[in-house]
Amino acid sequence: MKPRKKIYLDYNSTTPVDQRVLDEMLPYFTDKFGNASSINHIFGWEADEAVEIAREQVADLVGATASEITFTSGATEAINLAIRGLCQANHDKGNHIITCATEHKAVLDTCESLEQTGYRVTYLPVDESGSMNLEDLQDAITDKTIFVSLMHANNEIGTIHPLKEISRITRQKNIPLLSDATQSVGKIPVNVEELGVDIITFSSHKIYGPKGAGALYINKNDKPDITPILTGGGQEKGIRPGTLNVPAIVGFGKACEICAKEMESDSSRLRLLRTQLESELEEMDGIVFNGALNNRLPSMTNISFRNIDGGHLIQRLRNLAVSQGSACTSATHKPSHVLKAIGHSDELALSTLRIGMGRFTTEKEIEVAIQTIKEVIPRLKLLAQ
């Protein structure tokens, strides 16, 4: 028997490469394979030109200028570079970092590793919607605080942090604000000037570009000091040395260009699909919609089911590729730290689905998803008794 085709509803984990992106990339694997740092011949010039076009496209999507963008291998690397680089460069100024309990592991694990070497980290709490309290931030800042790291949109529950209000506080205190914008870029408008952020990080593979490319934006006016974590050939102004991944960067650029044009229509279509999904499921017994319902990413929903046997949740939803909590935490079967932070018990956290829709999600697929969930969940209730 042929296995049934899965319906992909995990766009917050990764996305397929858009065909238009792939077409743009392909020549850079073969004909135009040059090293962007080779300054002596056409092969190098061609690659370098392509990288600089991509840099413009990436910058445009977030309202930055090209010179403010540094290419990395992804958001995780950009986050490590920003956090570790800020710590090293500001060693004399202090040893205190402020972040939030619901950040991505790329931020949390980096902060935890710095705690081992003497840094002090404040993890701000959130309420049941995943929103933070600005007074908590204000109170946490000390004269030893070297930066604040708060994500834009949460990857599990979609809650959006009010960066504009946050940056008003950090700018007043003259502390750099770093924001992991991996989930918001390409889905909702992100403008670094308007938001007042000093550093943001984001990734190609979350927005229909290839894996292996990411960006670090560093504001050129207040230019926070960042010490590089790699040493080498001086690429990317020495901030991130190493031969550039030209095909991936070209794809990342194209992906950003497409998002700039299509984000608005994609997002309004997906918002409607989500409304359909949520209103059909709403009537189910024991259902809980997580996140800030009026202030979250438009393309996703995160749903918990009370009193079900969460252990069998994913197996039973066989035809749906969804995530139980976050992708990384579900690999270890630990209840998600985000769901714990919004007050869920371990049991409820494990009885949770993240449904992430995207550019290629169809109405038909959502209809099947609704039907499957309505069929499967009541049976898991019986198992739990």
Ligand SMILES: *Cc1c(COP(=O)(O)O)cnc(C)c1O
């Ligand atoms: C996916 C993701 C990351 C990690 O990005 P990579 O490019 O895969 O390293 C970091 N933060 C958030 C919020 C994410 O969703």
